[in-house]
Ligand SMILES: *Cc1c(COP(=O)(O)O)cnc(C)c1O
């Protein structure tokens with residue numbers, strides 16, 4: 001039993017059946033999954049969700065699949081960390097880290113969207129799946145498709161980090177490196193989906209794929225004890241996750257599962273690829289596409305497919321945006337690691353760095369609950385941190401040498417002033 005009603009155009013409201021489709025025939029507006037919320041009332045409850053599996057599939061009633069899940073049985077339900085040490089350092093009262101760096105099986109938020117897309121690809125009867133990716137999506141598609149026995153093609157920009165290449169190749173997909181940036185890859189993938197009739201998860205399965213991002217928001221609310229953060233800071237690449245976390249909050253409000261505290265959404269982008277944040281700062285509805293130049297490669301999308309809707313949600317929710325320089329991104333990665341023991345990739349560093357700016361600017365008040373969405377794992381992008389640490393000492397296996405070393409370290413730590421942000 002499914003509560004899915006139809007695919008509807010976000011612009012003109014035209015309705016379509018449940019089929020592989022990206023845009024409306026009338027106006028090329030994106031189509032989105034619509035549900036029958038009335039039918040959910042009284043059936044989709046806190047209790048029904050809590051009784052579900054320990055994965056993102058506990059929110060199955062709010063996801064666009066018809067039958068049973070086909071993959072992602074261990075995806076989602078990542079930790080929500082109450083970040084008290086980081087909160088103290090930033091001078092805020094109540095801070096949470098939603099930690100998708102621990103997502104199964106490929107350590108990024110993409111395991112959410114892919115769980116739904118691959119299940120949908122199987123429901124539609126596709127035998128080949130693919131994606132246009134900046135890395136993390138390729139990992140996830142390759143892993144979930146391998147475990148489902150599907151043929152896989154991943155299309156990526158030619159200059160991805162070495163670790164990202166290994167992390168997808170190991171699952172055995174066909175990897176196609178394309179000369180150009182993500183936007184060039186994405187354009188080619190639209191043509192591939194049409195010509196070959198493959199399931200390109202973020203192209204012709206996009207309306208289903210994007211719904212998976214809601215689970216990040218559902219989990220935040222449930223894990224906060226059926227409450228919403230007042231302020232949620234989310235990274236923006238193609239613009240999927242931010243509007244979907246917002247949609248998740250609104251769905252829970254509509255179903256009466258949480259109180260409406262007017263949750264505000266904030267966009268985080270790297271300074272070297274910040275079309276959405278620029279538009280917010282300039283007060284315009286439309287963004288200018290950019291040529292990305294940043295270490296935060298997994299969010300380096302200069303022409304975000306859903307950028308327009310990110311801007312709209314931010315405006316409607318009373319939020320804002322910020323962008324971070326590469327050096328600030330690195331500092332934030334280290335700050336999160338040092339205070340909370342979480343190692344995120346540059347996308348996560350961007351989000352935290354932007355959250356700090358928004359707090360310092362007074363856009364996010366210090367005394368209200370804040371959630372920072374960490375979407376990827378630092379072990380996948382070791383390159384960006386390499387060579388940034390002071391050389392570690394080498395000693396002989398002698399107690400005396402160790403004693404001397406500890407004495408030196410203790411003297412250094414008493415001399416140095418505590419680090420502040
Ligand atoms: C894909 C991705 C995002 C966000 O992408 P959207 O297209 O805006 O949903 C954020 N962080 C990481 C690590 C990602 O891989």
Ligand SMILES: [Zn+2]
Pocket residue numbers: 009010011012013014024025026027028029
């Ligand atoms: Zn339309």
